[in-house]
Amino acid sequence: MNFFKANKTFSILIALSISIFSTLQFISCSATDNIESALNLIAKESSSIINLKEELLLYDGLDNEVIESKNDLIQLSKIEKTQNRFWQNIINSDENIFLNSKDKSSESINADLTRLYSSLRELCKSNNIRFTQTVSNNNISNFGEPSTVEEVKYGFGLSSYDGFWPSFSKQEAKLLGAQSKIISMMIEYLANSSDEKYGITLVQINRESAGSEDSNHIGDDLLSSQNYESKLTRYEDMIRSFAFTISFQSHTSHARSFINQLRAPFLVRDIKVNRSTITDETSSSTGLESPFGEIEQKNSQHLPIVKDVKSTFSLLVEYIYEIDRDFETFVLENIKSFDVNEDVLKLFLEETGNSKLLPKIQKILKKS
Secondary structure, three states, rough: OOHHHHOOHHHHHHHHHHHHHHHHHHHHHHHHEEEEEEHHHHHHHHHHHHHHHHHHHHOHHHHHHHHHHHHHHHHHHHHHHHHHOOOOOOOHHOOOOOOOOOOOOHHHHHHHHHHHHHHHHHHHHOOEEEEEEEEEEEOOOOOOOOOEEOOOOOOOHHHOOOOOOOOOHHHHHHHHHHHHHHHHHHHHHHHHHHHHHOOOOEEEEEOOOHHHHHHHHHHHHOOOOOOOOHHHHEEOOOOOOEEEEEEEEHHHHHHHOOOOOOOOEEEEEEEEEEEEEEEEEOOOOOOOOEOOOEOOOOOOOOOOOOEEEEEEEEEEEEEEEEEEEOHHHHHHHHHHOOOOOOHHHHHHHHHHHOOHHHHHHHHHHHOO
């Protein structure tokens, strides 16, 4: 004790050293635990970073894909705009007979059809268009064969309803009325194609049935070809059309003129041509004197001189009368079903020419 009393400074230094050592020892023990926790935390974070980098690899180049997607969207929008313009030209709503027809009673359509027969027959008569529809009678010719007489009352594909009108539904009568107007237009085109020098012979007009009642009475006017459906543009309930066949005998120039007038919504889907030649003059060779003093008689050879050449043209004509392609209704009805990016939607609508729909769509999205 005397030593510590005699050396107070030394004693204080020793006590201070022990105190510092104890403090450092305590801090060291505590720091070891913290360091281990920190190292564990660093290891976990490193693992998370590695996982995040692996996940980010999935989105590598996403910016470029977004740009490409927008370019694809613009291209699709242009295709949609072109398609819409194309089908609008096909349906030709300003001149489409069915779309512009007013609702009429069945009796009113019957009256229109009755007037149509006389007007079309007079049109054909005044434009050098003849008919070849014939019926057999009971008279026997001098050669023992039944003779035929020309059928004056040509029915233009509607012969069953010349003086007869069954009980049609309103919709079926409307379709039949539209068909009659389409046929009338085709006859007008045919009349525009004729001339005074060479006539056109109308052979036959066939059409599709307008409904169940029409099927019971259409008779020989029915378009009965089995494979014409594959040649038509119609598609389920999306594109609706009427199909007709018209056959006539004429010169090629007449047929060309007729076809050139068949513009949308008329579509020529098939054409068949049968060439026929009428000859009634022949020439034969005469006897020639041989250089050896003998007369050599050549065999008479009949060489036809073509006087009049005609062909029978049979055309499958389709008339597009309705297209179910309502872009606005489709978008407004289905917009809730998609997670839509408004900027992308705006771009799409602008490129397709439907930007006017954006306010309506925004209202629908706000409600939902």
